[in-house]
Amino acid sequence: MPTATTTAPKAANVLPQDLMNNMMGKIFDVITNGDGTVVPKSEDNFFAWCTPGVPFENEDFDFLSQGLTGVYKPKLVKNADGTESTEVLTDEQREAEMAKDTTKMYQQAEQFARFVDVVPDASGIDDTKVRMNVKNDEGTLSDVYEETLRFSQVANTELSAADKAKIEKFRQLLQVEREKEDLITGEMVKVMEESPLVKLYNEKMQAWIEASLEYNSARIDALTASTSRAVHNWSINANVLRAKVKFAYNDWVNNGYKNEFEGIAAKIDQMSARDLSLLKAQYKDALEKSKLTGLASGADFFYSSLAPANFAKSKGWTRFTFTNNDNSYYSKKTTQKWGASGGLSLGFFTIGGSAGGSKTEFDAKCDFSSFEMSFEICQVPIIRPWFKSNFLTSKTWRFAQGNEGFKSKFLSDGKRPPSADSMMPALPTTMIFIRNLRIKFANSSTVSHALDSKVGGGGMVGYGPFFIGGSYESGNSERSRQHHDDSQGIYVDGLQCIGFKCHLLPKSPNPDPAIKSWV
Structure with missing residues (x-):
């Protein structure tokens, strides 16, 4: 019986973009491809990758488990003799701390809701180099959905x-x-x-x-x-x-x-x-009940969440590793359609401003002869209690005749890829998170020093859909996360979102021609 080799083939001459492309192919396989035990992937799903990833802290998701009501969290203070004790507050001080925590929960909820309230651009789903593009011309996901409920007609089911x-x-x-x-x-x-x-x-x-x-x-x-x-x-x-x-x-x-x-x-x-008109009224009521107003922005947002609420602190994440052996395997695959939406920068590092400005590539002179990347990965479904996708895919509604409120007559024309004028060709359904990223090159120390020089200028460094380090914005605050290195490679601690699983809508609206009466 033949034994598998444990020696990775030399890949000093491998092209960086090919290496990253093959690694993304493995990620895509791990997440989507099924067999007799795992349900096969749906052809109506695709992935859109962030470039680079978006860092999060575990506490950014406290609102998921705590809710929007603040709680008082006692702090430890140092005494004059060097010991620690729990702080003692007056009733007014405790109430003030709870109010501050309530504000924090609302800010977290608003920031997250706006992050996932996007309509992905699915025009490039057949591209092999892809990234997360957002359709900005028609508004957010909630904007399009709210207007659809307002300007739609349903079958008159008397x-x-x-x-x-x-x-x-x-x-x-x-x-x-x-x-x-x-x-x-x-x-x-x-x-x-x-x-x-x-x-x-x-x-x-x-x-x-x-x-x-x-x-x-x-x-x-x-x-x-x-x-x-x-x-x-x-x-x-x-x-x-x-x-x-x-x-x-x-x-x-x-x-x-x-x-x-x-x-x-x-x-x-x-x-x-x-009576479908009453059902539609219930959907409009659910949308209205999910509407909250941002404390700082003063603008409305629609509450969204993730399930399970404790995913960020869970131990049940999957360990992912990609080595030169994997690169050899995936370089021989004939099909590498693993994502969507535009050109993903592959292979080289990118540097960009912390405010999301223009990004430029730079070559860190990486030696890929013993390349290895590993991290923990987790898929987390997005929960939108106000969004009723079954209404959008139903054959019992249409846009009101003569309505000029929309630039297009379709949310989606049902084509693959959808046409550019589709208002909601797809929607993000799942977030892809990774944590504890480690990258190993044959010359990891040299690469790390090159990254240090770029991050030191206040920029943000990425590697494909991965955040490596630097300054970034979170809500209204500026944060930073730095990589560190040792003889085993480059490490990026913490949580980051590297992309979204998105669902392509079928043709919508697609009313049943047998329906003759509408309300």
Whole structure:
């Protein structure tokens, strides 16, 4: 039985761009290609690579697990005798620290939401040298989606006469019709008002809400220890406040028709869900409920997240290594279509301004005869609770006829690659993160010194889709991350996003020609 060689072939004369191209081919294989156990890759997915990668700190994602509510995190302080103890703050100081942390969570959420709120340019998905380009001409992903909901029509799925009669019967239990004098004309007009059942429901519900708010207010005041009185109030009166809430709830059930009202409303909702105009209204409501306003920018953004929330601190990352042996294998592959969207700078190092200005290539005179690159890699799905892709791919909607609100009549024309005038040819669905990058050259020390001279000028250095070191912007702050080296190679600690997995939309809108009535 033949044994595999452990000696890497000499590659001193390998072209840098070929080496990087082959390494990206291996990354693409690791992430996408399936077999009998792993589901094969979808032809509707592609990868777009950042050039260079975008650094993140682990704490940049605290908002995912903590939420948007600030918490007080006690700090250790040094005492005069050299020992350490937990800092002691007044109630006001503690409240101020929590407020600062709340602000930080909102800033993290806004920064992340804007980072992933992009429409990738899929016009180059057949290119072998690719990078992440963004379509800026039509706005952000949320812009296009919001305008689509606003200017779209859905199929008029009119309910049957029997269903309409049932809904009307239920609605008559919730509202009554009466005559009212028009104060301007003096004429009697018919108006709809809440039925006695609904009025009682709302009255009893409001009493329960007030009792609940009183209870929660006292509980939160005690938990945050805003005053000594608050702590005493909760300790003494908690049982009384709890009893008030229970009494109000039981009164709501027994005398406010709570179960009857909600049962009727549920039946109406179940039957009305078959009406697509109501379904679209729910999607618009979900979008509106996800809208937040940035504290510093004052601009709206739509909350997005990643799953799982603790991915940055998880130990379950995959170790990736690329050596000269891998280069020999991948150089023989006939197809290397591993990404999308424009030209990716391969092989040489790049240097650019920290504000994302123009970048230039430079040759660090690398010796690739014993090249090796390794890192941990992780794919993390992007969660957008406000985005309903099933609506965009449905055959039951179209743009309103005669609408001039869009430059194109398609979100995507369905072609591969999509035409340049498609407003949303694709969307990012997954972020590709790596951490603890190590690069080894035969002359690693010499290469490291060359990088030091470039980073020392305040620039940002990258190598393909990898961030090597230098200054960069994060939100409104300036940060820096430096590489370090030893006899084993060049190291870049920490987390960075090297690209996105993107999904190509089919033709959209693509309405069913059998639909004749639209609303």
